[in-house]
Amino acid sequence: MFFTRHSRPFKNANQEKAAQLLVTPSALADLSQADARTVVSSMALNKVKQGTVLIKEGEATHTDFMMLILDGEVLVDNEVTSMDDSVVMSIIGPGSLIGEMGVLDGSPRSATCTATTDLLVALLSREALLALIKQHPSVSARLVLAIAKRLSDHLREANRKIKTLGGLSRALQQELDAAHSTGSGRLGR
């Protein structure tokens, strides 16, 4: 799936909608409305058909962009969530960002995102971000700061999950040791 990566004229209504959605808590709450309008002017509007895989976990090419969902819903899934039965896969909607690590460094994707409805999305490519840094450095600095804060939040969440899973593994290991010591001889250690 190839997307339109370069800025092409949005209808005014869509530009304004994108600017408003970019500053919601699910995206980049720290950006001002004026900053958001400048960022949106570097984004490309894309219509996407239901069922399209927007980004794919592990994918290593065409990874250097992020997307803001303007309309429709996206299923986010990865190896981590799919192996944990307790995690309901996320459905995200208008005002959600996907792929923000890619726009920073173009590394392989960490999740798969699939359009569960027809979508309207605004795409910011890494090239567009680098051009924005040259043309509007202050706005860009605040944009990247807002993305970085979002990543900090994700990192804290991941650290909490590591603590929980580490504690769980330890408890299971202890229970297993106890089962072995009281259970049948062939399991004893």
Added chain:
Amino acid sequence: MFFTRHSRPFKNANQEKAAQLLVTPSALADLSQADARTVVSSMALNKVKQGTVLIKEGEATHTDFMMLILDGEVLVDNEVTSMDDSVVMSIIGPGSLIGEMGVLDGSPRSATCTATTDLLVALLSREALLALIKQHPSVSARLVLAIAKRLSDHLREANRKIKTLGGLSRALQQELDAAHSTGSGRLGR
């Protein structure tokens, strides 16, 4: 422990050393040497005694700064690493950054860092970062981009760890279920 947060004159040799260390792979490799010099001019040089706790896990005040180690060694430890016997606690040295999430959003610290030798560190406060964004927006944009890339790396590493721990928990649970079904009646489910 209170640090000098505001820029005070470094000796030229220390400024140059700080600028060189800021662009090493352990800190912010994507920054140019010229950018690094500008950033360093917003940093405050601090001498720190062996044994000092630089930042403390969970601490919620005085969290809005990051530090670049210029001389000496720091022990990094947190609840996650300390509960996992297989993880050797990290010792980091010159050219390493600590506290970069704090400078972005001032949230509680995610690790404890203790000086294991006398140290020389360069501190960048959040105030100084915000002032830098106003005065040198292009440099700041590239600085924050470099910090954000570092956070992306940490996040990917955390996701790998979650996968490993999730797989371990599942394997232990299966082994435990097997032990219960073949073991003594009182453990059976």
